[in-house]
Amino acid sequence: MHTKTLFTASLLAVSTINAQSFLEVVQKTPELSLFSAxxxxxxxxFTDLLKSVGPDDASRTILVPNDQAIQSFMVNNNIKSPADIPAEKVIPFLSYHVLLNNVSSAQFSSPGGAVVETKLQDEQYALLANNSGQVVYGTQKVTEEKKAAAIEIKSGVEGGAVQIVKQDVTFNQGLIHVVDGFLTLPTNCSKTIQHQGAERxxxxxxxxxxxxxxxxxxxxTCFAPSDAAIERALPVLMNMTDAQLIDAIKFHTLLEAYYTPDLKDGQVIETSLAGASITVNIVDGDYYFNGVLAKTTNDIARNGVAxxxxxxxxxxCDADFKSFAS
Structure with a gap:
């Protein structure tokens, strides 16, 4: 009888939580008071934004910055009150925090992580095939500071990744993950790789x-040799014609966006250079392309990934390059 009572009470509690709207859950969560404001x-x-995802019963996931994240954002942008944030500036940010699928922390923590489409469809920040919304990439990482596994969400590279600090909070249309920062709106591929260390x-x-x-x-997909890699290859690069250099850059570009969950060990992918392909190898979680190590992966760009x-x-056939490959 006692077990049955507890079970019934648990069901009632879950039903009550699931019946709450997104705004009701946010308003009852102390660390989300500024987001609520x-x-x-x-x-x-914002309610209209959620409705635009699909029917009321459609699954979605919202990444909600906590008060500390919003306070930092306001200080950095010289904003005194949440009410002072212009709607035209905040809507792209909020759109990027609305994921179009119900994605649990377990899915982000699965081997290889997860790439999820968002509601951010403004072409200024999302130029993807089939007019798809911009994506985020989530994976579980062990941080040196916390010495424990944390779920990290990658967006545009200029702001760095954010971490989920409270996960799998349910509401009547999906899940909420509380994060410790705002996602960063992506920039063009060239700015993305330049920021990451491929200025040359x-x-x-x-x-x-x-x-x-x-x-x-x-x-x-843009494979960008680092500045140090270009430096090592200069003896060859300086003797190449412009036509050869253009072919080399085409060879480092794929005509589809391939994020790491799309890749398999031994996979061969055609590049934008006609007749040339690149081979993927995965060793102990590291990714190699034609034997070259990727120092960073899943760098989200406006028009793809780097x-x-x-x-x-x-x-x-380019034997001269082999000694400069890594």
Whole structure:
């Protein structure tokens, strides 16, 4: 009888929680008071944003910055009150925090992590195939500071990743994960790789007139040799013609966005250089492309994804490059 009573009480508790709307849950969570104030200042704008995801019973996941994150954002932008944040500026941020699927912490923690489409569809920040919304990448990492596994969410590279500090809070249309920062709106591929440490590659791209092509193609993958990798390869690069350099850059570009969950060990992918492909190898969680280690992975860009490489990927026929590959 006691067990049955507890079970019934648990069901009632779950039903009560699931019956709560997103706003009701946020308003009852102390560490989300500033987010609640922002939403209130927008009147029905955020509610309309949630409705635009789909029917009332559609599953969605909301990443909600906690008070500390919002206070930091306000200080950095010289904003005194949540009510002072202009709607036209905050809506892209909020759209990026609305995930179009019900994604639990367990899914983010699964091997390889998870890439999830968001409601951010403004072409200024999302230029992907089939007019898809921009994505985030979530995975579990062990941090040196906490010495424990934490779920990290990657967005645009300029702001760094955020961490989930409270997970799997339910509401009547999905899940809430509380995060310790705002996601960063993505920038073009060229700015993304430059920020990550491939400034010299961007210099080549600009000189060869490829910048607009790289930044305007919807849903690309850019393999970007680091500045140190370019330095090591200079003895060869300096003797290449512009046509050869253009082919080399094409060889480092894929015409689809491949995030790590899309990749398998031994996979061969065609590059944008006609007739040339690149081979993926995964060793102890590290990703190699034609034998070159990726120093960073899943760097979210406006028009796709980038990987910073520790060397220059080489065609099998380019023997001169092999000593500079890594």
């Amino acid at each position: 922002i939403v209130a200042s927008l009147n029905d704008t 590659l961007v210099t080549y791209i600009k000189r060869l007139g490829l910048l607009n092509t790289l930044d305007s193609y919807p849903g690309a 990987y910073l490489l520790d060397g220059v990927c080489v065609l099998s």
